[in-house]
Amino acid sequence: MSVPLLAIDRVRKAFGGLVAVNDVSFEVAQGELLGLIGPNGSGKTTMLNLISGALSPTSGNILLSGQPIAGLAAHKIARIGVARTFQLVRVLPSMSAVENVVAGAVFGHNRLWGGEALTLARELLARVGLKGREEIPVAAMTYIDQKRIELARALASNPHVLLLDEWLAGLNPSELRIGMELIREISAQGRTIIMVEHVMDAIRSLCQRCVVMNSGTKIADGISASVLADPEVVRAYLGDDDDA
Numbered sequence: 001m002s003v004p005l006l007a008i009d010r011v012r013k014a015f016g017g018l019v020a021v022n023d024v025s026f027e028v029a030q031g032e033l034l035g036l037i038g039p040n041g042s043g044k045t046t047m048l049n050l051i052s053g054a055l056s057p058t059s060g061n062i063l064l065s066g067q068p069i070a071g072l073a074a075h076k077i078a079r080i081g082v083a084r085t086f087q088l089v090r091v092l093p094s095m096s097a098v099e100n101v102v103a104g105a106v107f108g109h110n111r112l113w114g115g116e117a118l119t120l121a122r123e124l125l126a127r128v129g130l131k132g133r134e135e136i137p138v139a140a141m142t143y144i145d146q147k148r149i150e151l152a153r154a155l156a157s158n159p160h161v162l163l164l165d166e167w168l169a170g171l172n173p174s175e176l177r178i179g180m181e182l183i184r185e186i187s188a189q190g191r192t193i194i195m196v197e198h199v200m201d202a203i204r205s206l207c208q209r210c211v212v213m214n215s216g217t218k219i220a221d222g223i224s225a226s227v228l229a230d231p232e233v234v235r236a237y238l239g240d241d242d243d244a
């Protein structure tokens with residue numbers, strides 16, 4: 001493989017004196033399901049914000065299929081082919097499930113309109129387990145169902161890269177199993193995914209490879225089983241009270 005699908009090259013993000021992402025580099029291959037882990041406050045969400053364009057890096061490059069995207073407006077990066085879900089679910093509560101997903105189809109990489117967008121939205125809602133509930137206002141739906149909608153909306157843009165920020169957080173054990181299966185299926189269909197996650201069982205079972213951040217710095221990058229057994233990684237997590 002000559003050009004990786006996504007290349008993060010010495011990316012830095014400072015908020016005043018706080019360096020949230022400290023010259024981090026890693027690559028993501030086409031079709032890979034990469035885990036991005038680290039204790040609370042280690043810079044994971046900031047990294048996703050830099051890739052999706054919600055934030056501009058202080059320095060460094062981000063290349064999607066060799067094309068520089070760092071610092072472009074979020075809507076431009078979405079158009080080029082990056083979609084995401086948010087750590088705190090963001091859906092349009094007054095709109096129905098299907099309307100939320102249509103919004104993803106219209107504004108993303110795909111740019112479908114009208115009937116085509118609607119057909120795709122219904123298909124994706126069925127795929128995430130919401131068949132028959134397409135017309136319900138999102139405000140009346142449970143947390144996991146809102147998460148399903150957010151995932152369907154991200155997929156509706158047919159992104160080259162899908163960014164999941166703790167998509168599995170807050171699910172009960174049976175929902176977690178369903179959620180993991182869903183991510184596995186989406187990955188098996190060839191979608192390239194970066195998943196930020198605190199649920200280590202999910203990382204172990206879904207991600208062949210993971211990148212670990214601690215205080216803004218990348219401290220490990222490799223096969224999940226060995227990375228998770230790395231003493232430096234274990235030490236970083238032991239200092240973190242919030243991790244389960």
Ligand SMILES: Nc1ncnc2c1ncn2[C@@H]1O[C@H](COP(=O)(O)OP(=O)(O)OP(=O)(O)O)[C@@H](O)[C@H]1O
Pocket residue numbers: 015018020038039040041042043044045046047087
């Ligand atoms: N917009 C911002 N302005 C100032 N500081 C910020 C901003 N966003 C994040 N930070 C800080 O940057 C650091 C990294 O935050 P970030 O949200 O990326 O961590 P995280 O790894 O996603 O943590 P968690 O696991 O708790 O979600 C934290 O110290 C946070 O307070």
Ligand SMILES: [Mg+2]
Pocket residue numbers: 044045046087165
């Ligand atoms: Mg976060």
